[in-house]
Amino acid sequence: MPTVKIAPSILAADFADLGAECRAVEAQGADWVHLDVMDGHFVPNLTMGPAICKALRPHISTVMDVHLMIAPVDPFIAAFAEAGADILSVHPEAGPHLHRTLQAIRAAGVRAGVALNPATPAAAVSEVLDLVDLICVMTVNPGFGGQKFIASQLPKISELRRMIGDRAIHLQVDGGVDAATAPRVAEAGADVLVAGSAVFRGGSAADPAAYGENIRAI
Ligand code: DX5
Ligand code: ZN
Secondary structure (H helix, E strand, O other), X not given: OOOOEEEEEHHHOOXXXXXXXXXXXXXXXXXXXXXXXXXXXOOOOXXXXXHHHHXXXXXXXXXXXXXXXXXXXXXXXXXXXXXXXXXXXXOHHHOOOHHHHHHHHHHOOOEEEEEEOOOOOHHHHHHHHHHOOEEEEEOOXXXXXXXXXXXXXXXXXXXXXXXXXXXXXXXXXXXXXXXXXXXXXXXXXXXEEXXXXXXXXXXXXXXXXHHHHHHHHO
């Protein structure tokens, strides 16, 4: 399997102890930490806002990768940039002007990502490649951790890998990634794997050895 980065999603961590969970998962080998922001409108769940991301910033020494599942997204870009995000990913459906949104993220000094729902084609990002640092292929419908991997997305990962060519753009996969599906998405061309339940199962911040075993298993 090609070398990939692992970005644990703290959606599957203990929400009463998120700072410790971030530190623990990094100590166990996480390359990035993935924060899932949900608004109960764009997706049918509620999680965290910029205040929690800001509070977690001192507990993340790798890359704070913030996945925004909110619409409209434009009014919140400044707040998440100020919270210290290294990467802000948005969905094309989260506003009428994806190009402008990506410009705004970069103007705020943050790397810009685009996340594609299972029903959203690769072409949704083809006209903004010069403005993106990351493309995220959702292999579940966003909103919840622990869902089943949607294998029909594999050709889209390969298509995006070809589309990216030699550009410096990460190709991330998010949803249902575990030891069984990780080799398939890596083979298709992904270089950053988000994993929530597959990383956090069986451990805790106080006893995090399982996190390391889970990361290495992916
Ligand atoms: C889903 C989120 C994912 C989620 C992945 O809406 O974007 O990041 O936490 O969780 P698992 O790995 O359990 O599918
Ligand atoms: Zn996510």
